[in-house]
Amino acid sequence: MLVLGQDEKAKYPFLADAGEYLKDKGFSLTQFGSDPVLKLSVEKALHRIKVAAAGEVYKSDLIDGQASKDYVLEREVFSFLLAIVLIKLTGMSTLVKRFALAEARRAENYLEKDLGNASNKSKIDLATRIIYDLFNIEIIKENDFFVMPVSDYLKHSVTFHEREWKLINRHVENGKVFLTPDKTVRLIRKELGNYISSKITNAPKPSMIPGLEKIVDELITISKKLTPTYTITTGEYPPCIKHAIDVLEKGENLPHSGRFMLATFLLSRGQTVQQIAPLFKNAPDYNSRVTLYQLNHLAGTSGSATTYACPSCEKLKTQDLCFITKECDNIINPSQFGKKRK
Amino acid sequence: MNEINIKFLEDSFKKYYFNHFELIPIPQRTPEREFGFQKFNSSFFNRHISLKDGKELRLLFMQNTPSDVYCSNAYYAFPNSPMNEKDWKEADLIFDIDAKDLDLPCRPNHTVSICNQCSEITKNNNQCTKCNSNKLEKKSLPCKTCMNASKVEVKKLTEILINDLGIEKENIQIYFSGNEGFHVYVFNSQFQKLGSKERSELVDYIMFRGAIPETFGMKKFKPNRSSFPDFNQNGWNGRFSKQVFGSKSKRSKIISELLENGYSSFQKTLEHVSEEIGVKIDPNVTMDIHRIFRLPGSINSKSGLTKLLCTDITKFDPYNDACFLNDEPVEVLATCPVEFKLKNKKFGPFLNEKISIPTYAAAYLICKKLATIA
Ligand code: SF4
Ligand SMILES: [Zn+2]
Ligand SMILES: [Zn+2]
Numbered sequence: 225m226l227v228l229g230q231d232e233k234a235k236y237p238f239l240a241d242a243g244e245y246l247k248d249k250g251f252s253l254t255q256f257g258s259d260p261v262l263k264l265s266v267e268k269a270l271h272r273i274k275v276a277a278a279g280e281v282y283k284s285d286l287i288d289g290q291a292s293k294d295y296v297l298e299r300e301v302f303s304f305l306l307a308i309v310l311i312k313l314t315g316m317s318t319l320v321k322r323f324a325l326a327e328a329r330r331a332e333n334y335l336e337k338d339l340g341n342a343s344n345k346s347k348i349d350l351a352t353r354i355i356y357d358l359f360n361i362e363i364i365k366e367n368d369f370f371v372m373p374v375s376d377y378l379k380h381s382v383t384f385h386e387r388e389w390k391l392i393n394r395h396v397e398n399g400k401v402f403l404t405p406d407k408t409v410r411l412i413r414k415e416l417g418n419y420i421s422s423k424i425t426n427a428p429k430p431s432m433i434p435g436l437e438k439i440v441d442e443l444i445t446i447s448k449k450l451t452p453t454y455t456i457t458t459g460e461y462p463p464c465i466k467h468a469i470d471v472l473e474k475g476e477n478l479p480h481s482g483r484f485m486l487a488t489f490l491l492s493r494g495q496t497v498q499q500i501a502p503l504f505k506n507a508p509d510y511n512s513r514v515t516l517y518q519l520n521h522l523a524g525t526s527g528s529a530t531t532y533a534c535p536s537c538e539k540l541k542t543q544d545l546c547f548i549t550k551e552c553d554n555i556i557n558p559s560q561f562g563k564k565r566k
Numbered sequence: 567m568n569e570i571n572i573k574f575l576e577d578s579f580k581k582y583y584f585n586h587f588e589l590i591p592i593p594q595r596t597p598e599r600e601f602g603f604q605k606f607n608s609s610f611f612n613r614h615i616s617l618k619d620g621k622e623l624r625l626l627f628m629q630n631t632p633s634d635v636y637c638s639n640a641y642y643a644f645p646n647s648p649m650n651e652k653d654w655k656e657a658d659l660i661f662d663i664d665a666k667d668l669d670l671p672c673r674p675n676h677t678v679s680i681c682n683q684c685s686e687i688t689k690n691n692n693q694c695t696k697c698n699s700n701k702l703e704k705k706s707l708p709c710k711t712c713m714n715a716s717k718v719e720v721k722k723l724t725e726i727l728i729n730d731l732g733i734e735k736e737n738i739q740i741y742f743s744g745n746e747g748f749h750v751y752v753f754n755s756q757f758q759k760l761g762s763k764e765r766s767e768l769v770d771y772i773m774f775r776g777a778i779p780e781t782f783g784m785k786k787f788k789p790n791r792s793s794f795p796d797f798n799q800n801g802w803n804g805r806f807s808k809q810v811f812g813s814k815s816k817r818s819k820i821i822s823e824l825l826e827n828g829y830s831s832f833q834k835t836l837e838h839v840s841e842e843i844g845v846k847i848d849p850n851v852t853m854d855i856h857r858i859f860r861l862p863g864s865i866n867s868k869s870g871l872t873k874l875l876c877t878d879i880t881k882f883d884p885y886n887d888a889c890f891l892n893d894e895p896v897e898v899l900a901t902c903p904v905e906f907k908l909k910n911k912k913f914g915p916f917l918n919e920k921i922s923i924p925t926y927a928a929a930y931l932i933c934k935k936l937a938t939i940a
Binding site for chain 1: 729730731732733756757759760763764767768770771774775776777778780781800801802803
């Protein structure tokens with residue numbers, strides 16, 4: 225088992241043993257419903273979930289990955305533990321999914337920084353230990369790179385769609401793949417999300433803590449508002465579109481051309497900008513303002529008078545975005561999909 | 567194939583297995599393998615057989631007089647169960663290099679066509695000269711050029727296996743397939759447990775498929791000369807340099823050209839380079855983790871030659887070294903419009919002639935359906 229320092233617990237709270245931690249600090253869960261000082265942690269937990277639900281990454285009070293005061297650290301860890309308790313109390317799987325994803329993103333940032341921190345060997349060691357303990361990949365630092373066995377790399381990279389992740393596009397030597405810190409962390413993104421979400425799913429469901437009922441209700445309302453956007457994938461979409469949605473849902477990077485195709489296609493099917501925007505939330509470089517701006521631009525609702533049409537199948541083929549199947553039935557544009565039936 | 571021919575082949579094969587059983591290495595972890603065999607003139611494939619040890623393997627040969635014997639590269643908990651109940655554990659990594667896939671210009675010169683309708687045998691044709699049918703079966707005869715080109719691919723492959731993929735030389739075995747190619751086996755590697763998808767990524771790597779311009783220094787925006795690969799680099803960067811720049815003195819000039827021609831032209835360059843430096847393996851063979859392969863040391867019934875371990879691939883001459891049937895003369899009726907060499911002896915061309923030739927040559931022709939016992 226990993227021995228975590230104080231800062232590490234704040235950065236990677238999902239590694240800490242929740243119950244132990246509370247006990248160590250002399251608290252019990254029920255106190256959070258009533259103790260006015262602990263209230264601050266409850267608020268923070270709520271904030272943490274809301275941020276995640278909105279598809280963003282929670283910014284902690286850590287400065288340079290360090291807790292300035294002990295109570296800051298405590299609140300970081302408490303708020304994470306409480307957030308899980310609250311989510312369990314709502315029983316909403318949408319919240320689990322979004323929270324796990326956002327927390328994974330957050331941890332990813334720290335892992336990447338720790339790996340890239342050339343001056344602090346213990347940070348690098350810890351990050352590599354985490355990757356080993358959680359995902360059973362042994363990575364070793366070699367100059368500016370992290371190396372791992374080709375077989376481990378392949379086990380994770382095969383789920384990626386971008387050509388960049390093909391083994392041929394990596395430096396390979398002596399049975400090892402060489403990766404930069406950011407690629408190393410990218411490689412385990414999905415597993416990190418799965419790990420956190422399974423931790424939440426497997427945690428026992430607590431009984432309601434008196435004093436927190438209102439907050440739980442508020443979260444249920446938020447979650448219910450979110451749910452409809454997830455019904456967006458239906459069987460009537462052509463393979464290229466399904467694939468693009470798939471990539472985004474996995475939190476992988478969809479090239480700009482792919483986003484353009486997806487947005488224009490959905491707009492052509494009468495979806496609104498507000499309906500489409502959440503789809504891009506999982507993208508690694510998501511920025512809600514920019515996304516809305518771009519979508520509005522495509523839809524022709526902001527300033528420019530032109531609306532953009534979905535690119536032709538031929539064009540998409542050249543962009544590696546076409547995943548043609550029999551169902552495509554010789555159409556020339558994805559927007560014709562399913563309409564040509566006799 | 568008629569009874570007399572079958573009897574002849576069965577007898578010759580039996581003698582080989584009786585005298586040369588030591589050429590069949592007992593597969594590692596025999597009880598975990600799936601075995602299979604076929605008999606002459608039977609389309610039935612006996613599969614899902616499990617054997618305890620070398621003794622049982624020997625028995626399989628003696629009791630069945632098989633035309634071909636196979637063994638899985640996979641290890642299973644229950645090798646004799648149906649495929650989805652076998653409980654796959656791991657599999658050796660296998661590569662297939664076949665002269666047929668190289669499609670060299672010499673190929674038509676040593677290929678004969680057998681008409682499925684009227685049995686007419688001619689030099690390489692796409693239509694029967696006698697009955698105009700286009701249902702023709704092609705048979706390729708020994709060719710040194712084809713074999714040498716296959717050897718080059720084997721050497722390219724082993725270089726990548728050792729230097730890029732970190733496989734110990736001792737864990738690589740090269741076998742002549744018994745017909746026109748090589749099977750390269752990799753044992754005890756980090757890849758044993760990989761599934762089909764992951765193996766297909768290895769295949770793309772080895773074949774140099776799916777490379778993007780950025781990997782070899784060409785950027786879409788603001789490309790610059792400093793990012794291009796150089797000769798002394800390991801892996802594909804170094805091999806790419808040798809192929810594209812040729813010599814150190816030309817490197818700078820060629821980089822200027824590449825930059826001038828731009829990104830999409832570079833993509834074409836990569837495709838072209840792939841043809842040259844990618845290793846020509848059969849991707850499906852490596853990806854398939856449930857396949858059974860001709861058992862090393864057994865005879866290939868397409869030729870009567872042995873699937874033989876090559877210890878020195880450069881010196882290896884399959885049409886001499888892997889030819890183990892005896893040289894007792896046999897009378898056959900042969901039609902083989904192309905001349906060929908076995909055991910350093912020239913044979914043919916035969917034009918529907920009754921001839922007396924050594925057993926190994928007779929077996930070769932009968933296996934290729936170009937002769938029958940007279
Ligand atoms: S053929 Fe057209 S609709 Fe079908 S997958 Fe390709 S691009 Fe999409
Ligand atoms: Zn004919
Ligand atoms: Zn040839």
